[in-house]
Amino acid sequence: MNEIMRAAERLLHTRLSDPVDLGGSSRTTVLRCRTADGRSVVVKAYTGGPDALRGFTAEAAGLSLGLAGPEVLGVDRDVPLLVLADLGDAPTLADLLLADDPKAAEEGLLAWAVGLGRLAARSVDRRAELTRLWARYDTGMPTWAEDPWITRAAARLPGVLETAGVAVPDGLGEELARIGTAGREEYPAFTPGDTCPDNNLLTPEGLRLLDFEAADFQSVFLTAAYCRMPFSSCWCVFALPDGLARRIEAAYRAEVVPVYPALAEDAVWEDGMRRAVAVWTVNATVGLLPRAAEDGPMHRTRRPVPTRRQVLRHRWETAARLDGLPAFTETMRRLLREVADGWQVDPLPGYPCFGRGGADRDG
Structure with a gap:
């Protein structure tokens, strides 16, 4: 921690004090510190592993676009380390979804969907700039665009x-x-890459995004699928009210249609969404099924939280209803019949904020 603070002090040309560990991950250490003039900043340092180095480059480049997220106050490519403006202690979307105020949660979901859609729309002509920023902060790791994760999961x-x-x-x-x-x-x-509920602060100034470690350009369908599934790659997965799920997807879509007019065509939208849901379902299956021999919670510490088996069964039930993919949907039905039927776990409940029956309400 002392080494991290000294490196951040060199970047800011000021003393730092009162470090508070904000949690980080196995790849990062994240500290909230006080500057000599009383400001609060966040220092994020990355370990030397390949995933952490790529995460550093993606985050430094993605945040430096200035489209979303906290302001970058300093970058040290050698440590590597970022110093960021502190966005404070506003609740995350996960906090609202796991609480008991349905109106606040609904407003948060709609703000999240609109915010992601507006970010996507503002970014479509900034891809070359992101490439230049990646080169500036390059640590020798391939970009996320060069990572064939969809093909690898399918294989x-x-x-x-x-x-x-x-x-x-x-x-x-x-x-x-x-x-x-x-x-x-x-x-x-453009997407920060990990748009899960705990990476979205709902501040008085509006939605602010966190965690750009997988920042990249990807299909808008892969982001929109987070509305429909919901939250394709996250731990905070419960069932949404059907009407609300449709509304947050429509809110995201409305923001991207002006820059991609073809997405106003329902046939185009539905075809892309079907394939995106399938992509994320394959990703969840290869990631979670080998770990589901013994069931366990999707998050180490947060509660309430579903189990791996509950999430997998929900993903398979959703994907089994996709049109136009007969072999894929048959795969999902076989998984439900030959694997999930033997698990004897409760169905995935609704988000706590909407009550246990929230999945059946028309939001």
């Missing part, structure tokens, strides 16, 4: 199915190749 799926005792339907490989086109190049826009 792993047959082996994961075989281990679980589920036969691979004919035609699944061809459908997975088609599903993968809902990736980075289909209506691309």
